[in-house]
Amino acid sequence: MSRKKTTSYQQRQNKQGYLFMMPWIIGFAIFTAIPFIATIYLSFTEVRQTVIGFEFKWIGLDNYIMAFFQNVEFIPAVLAFLGMIIPYTFVVVILSFILAYLLNRITFLRGLLRTIYFLPVIIMSGPVMYQLLDSNSITNNAESLREFSEIFLVQMIYTYSPQFARILVGIFEQLSIILWFTGIPIILYINGLQKINPSLFEAAQIDSANSWQILWKIVIPIIKPIVLVVTIFTIANIGTFSINPVYDLIRTATENTSGGLGIASTFAWIYSLLVLLIIGAAFLIFRNREKGRRHY
Amino acid sequence: MKTNYLHRLTRLHKFQLVLKLGIYFILICISFIYLEPIFKMISMSFMSYKDVIDPSVEWLPKKPSFNNLMVAGTVLDLKTTLVNSIWYSAVLAIGQTIVSAMTGFALSRYTFRFKKIWIMMIILAFIIPIPLLMIPRLMLFISAQNMLGFNLIGTPIPQLVMALFGQGVNSTILVLIFYNFFNLIPYSLDEAAMIDGAGPMKVFTQIALRLSASTVLVIFLFSFVWNWNETYVTGTLVRNSIELLPTKLNMFDSAFASFASAGRGTAQFRINEAYKMSATLISITPLLILYAFVQKQFIQGIENTGITGE
Numbered sequence: 323m324s325r326k327k328t329t330s331y332q333q334r335q336n337k338q339g340y341l342f343m344m345p346w347i348i349g350f351a352i353f354t355a356i357p358f359i360a361t362i363y364l365s366f367t368e369v370r371q372t373v374i375g376f377e378f379k380w381i382g383l384d385n386y387i388m389a390f391f392q393n394v395e396f397i398p399a400v401l402a403f404l405g406m407i408i409p410y411t412f413v414v415v416i417l418s419f420i421l422a423y424l425l426n427r428i429t430f431l432r433g434l435l436r437t438i439y440f441l442p443v444i445i446m447s448g449p450v451m452y453q454l455l456d457s458n459s460i461t462n463n464a465e466s467l468r469e470f471s472e473i474f475l476v477q478m479i480y481t482y483s484p485q486f487a488r489i490l491v492g493i494f495e496q497l498s499i500i501l502w503f504t505g506i507p508i509i510l511y512i513n514g515l516q517k518i519n520p521s522l523f524e525a526a527q528i529d530s531a532n533s534w535q536i537l538w539k540i541v542i543p544i545i546k547p548i549v550l551v552v553t554i555f556t557i558a559n560i561g562t563f564s565i566n567p568v569y570d571l572i573r574t575a576t577e578n579t580s581g582g583l584g585i586a587s588t589f590a591w592i593y594s595l596l597v598l599l600i601i602g603a604a605f606l607i608f609r610n611r612e613k614g615r616r617h618y
Numbered sequence: 619m620k621t622n623y624l625h626r627l628t629r630l631h632k633f634q635l636v637l638k639l640g641i642y643f644i645l646i647c648i649s650f651i652y653l654e655p656i657f658k659m660i661s662m663s664f665m666s667y668k669d670v671i672d673p674s675v676e677w678l679p680k681k682p683s684f685n686n687l688m689v690a691g692t693v694l695d696l697k698t699t700l701v702n703s704i705w706y707s708a709v710l711a712i713g714q715t716i717v718s719a720m721t722g723f724a725l726s727r728y729t730f731r732f733k734k735i736w737i738m739m740i741i742l743a744f745i746i747p748i749p750l751l752m753i754p755r756l757m758l759f760i761s762a763q764n765m766l767g768f769n770l771i772g773t774p775i776p777q778l779v780m781a782l783f784g785q786g787v788n789s790t791i792l793v794l795i796f797y798n799f800f801n802l803i804p805y806s807l808d809e810a811a812m813i814d815g816a817g818p819m820k821v822f823t824q825i826a827l828r829l830s831a832s833t834v835l836v837i838f839l840f841s842f843v844w845n846w847n848e849t850y851v852t853g854t855l856v857r858n859s860i861e862l863l864p865t866k867l868n869m870f871d872s873a874f875a876s877f878a879s880a881g882r883g884t885a886q887f888r889i890n891e892a893y894k895m896s897a898t899l900i901s902i903t904p905l906l907i908l909y910a911f912v913q914k915q916f917i918q919g920i921e922n923t924g925i926t927g928e
Binding site: 332335336338339340341342343345346347348349350352353354356357358360361364369371376421424425427428431433435436437438439440441442443444445446447448449450452453454456497498499501502506509510513554558561562568569572573576583586587589590591593594597598601 | 638641642644645646648649651652653654655656717720721723724725727728729730731733736739740743744745746747748749750751752753754755756757758760761780782783784785793818822843846847848849850853854864865867868870894895897898901902905906908909913914916917920921
C-alpha cells in the first residue's frame with residue numbers, strides 16, 4: 323500500500339499503458355520485427371531442414387544472382403506485378419475520389435449506392451478474384467481485344483506508344499476488378515469531404531467562384547492528406563493481395579522447405595523492397611506539397 | 619429587369635437539375651460495373667452446359683437448372699468446408715477483437731513512453747508485405763513444433779497465436795477503429811470509476827467495452843470477413859489439413875477433375891465456366907448474407923478509423 327503511494331502519476335501511466343500494449347508489442351517483436359530482419363539474413367543463405375532443425379549456410383549473393391540472372395520466371399513476374407500495381411493504384415485513387423465527390427453531392431439513393439460500392443470489400447478474396455479474372459480471360463480476351471482495338475482513340479494511342487495502349491486496354495478490360503479495390507478509399511474520401519467546413523464554400527461562392535474552381539482551389543488542397551492515406555492504403559492493399567504473379571513464385575519456393583526457403587526469402591525481400599519503395603515514392607510526392615501548405 | 623432575373627434563376631435551376639440527373643446516371647452506371655461480376659456469377663450458375671457454349675445466351679439462361687450449383691456444392695464439399703470456415707474465422711476473429719481492443723484502449727487512455735513510436739510501428743505493420751514475414755514465421759513454427767513434440771503446422775494454433783498477439787489480418791485497421799472509438803468516451807467516466815476503486819482492468823471491461831458493444835461487433839465482423847477471405851497465410855501454415863471454403867475454391871479445378879473422373883465422364887462433367895462461377899457464388903454467399911444484415915455497421919466502422927481526421 324505504501325509503495326503504491328510513492329509511484330508517480332506518470333509511472334502509473336507507463337505501467338498500465340504497457341500492460342495493455344504488451345500482447346501487441348510481444349507479437350510485433352516475435353512475428354513482425356524479428357522476421358523482417360531474419361528475412362534479410364536468410365536471403366544470403368542456403369537453408370536446409372534437418373531432423374534437429376534448420377541449417378544455414380552463408381552463400382553471399384548467390385540467391386540474388388539466381389533470382390536476377392538464372393531464374394527465368396522471377397523477372398517477368400516482377401515486371402507483370404509492376405505493370406499491375408502502378409496503373410491500378412493510379413486508377414483507384416482517382417476514380418474513388420471522383421465517385422466519392424459525386425456521391426457527396428446527392429442525397430437520394432446515396433446509402434444504397436454506397437452500400438454497393440463497399441460490397442467488394444466484404445467478398446473480395448484471392449480465390450474469388452482468381453476465378454473471376456480467369457473466366458474473364460478465357461471468354462472475353464480475344465473478343466475484347468478486338469473490340470478495343472477497333473476504337474479509334476486506342477488505335478491512335480497505339481501508333482504513338484504500343485506499351486501505353488496495352489496498359490490502357492488492360493485497365494478497361496479489368497475495370498470491374500480494379501473498381502473492387504475502391505471500397506474503402508471511397509468511404510475515406512467521403513468522410514474527408516464531409517469534414518470540410520461549409521463556410522469555405524460559401525465564401526468562395528460569394529467571390530463568384532464556380533463549382534469547378536471550388537473543386538480545384540478548395541476541395542483538392544484540403545483533401546490532399548487523405549489522398550496520401552488512400553494511395554498508401556491502395557498500394558499496401560494491392561501489394562499484399564494474394565492475386566499477383568510474384569506471390570505464386572514465393573509460395574512454391576516456400577513449400578519446398580528442404581532447400582527453397584533461402585531463395586524464397588530472396589524473392590520476398592526483393593518484392594517487398596519494391597512495394598516499400600513505391601509507398602515511399604508516393605509518400606514523398608504528397609508530403610512535399612503538404613509541407614508547403616502548412617506555412618500559413 | 620425583374621423578369622430577366624427570374625428567367626435566369628429558372629435556367630440555373632434547370633442546369634442544376636440536369637447536373638443532378640447526370641450525376642445519378644454516372645453513379646448508377648458505375649454501380650452496375652461493380653455488380654457485373656456478381657450478376658455474371660448468378661446468371662452462369664443457372665445455365666445448363668448447352669447455354670454456356672450457346673453464343674446467343676448472354677445473361678438469361680434458356681433452360682435454367684440447379685445442376686451447376688449442386689455439382690459445385692458437392693465438389694466444394696460444402697457441408698464440411700462451410701462449418702470449418704465459420705468456426706475457423708470466428709475463433710481467429712475473437713482473438714483479434716480482444717487484442718485490438720486492449721491495444722486501442724492503451725493508446726487512447728494512457729500516455730506512456732514511446733507512444734508515438736508504437737503508433738508508427740502499428741502503421742508500419744500494415745505496410746510490410748506479408749510474404750516478407752511468412753518465411754521466418756513458418757520456420758519459427760516448424761522449430762516450435764519440433765521442440766514441443768506435437769503438430770503446429772496444419773492446425774489453427776499458429777494463426778490463433780498470431781491473432782492473439784495482434785498480428786492477424788489487417789490488425790492495424792482494427793486497432794485504429796477501437797482507438798478512435800475509445801477516444802469518444804469521456805475520460806470523466808474512467809475517473810469516476812477509479813474514484814470508486816476500480817482498477818485499470820475493471821475500467822477497461824466495465825466501462826470501455828460496455829459502452830462500445832456495437833464497435834466490438836463491427837470489429838468482430840470485419841475480422842471474421844477478412845480471416846474468411848485470407849488465403850496466403852492460411853495456405854502456408856494450414857495447407858490442406860483443414861478444408862476451408864476459399865482454399866477449396868482455390869483448387870477447384872483439380873478438385874473438379876478428380877470428382878469428374880470418379881463419376882461419369884460425360885460431356886456434362888467437363889470443367890466449364892458455369893461450374894467455376896457457381897463455386898465462386900457459393901463461396902461468397904455466406905458473406906453476402908452477412909453483409910445484407912450489417913452493411914451499415916461495416917461502413918460506419920471504416921468511417922470510425924479516423925485516419926482521415928488527423
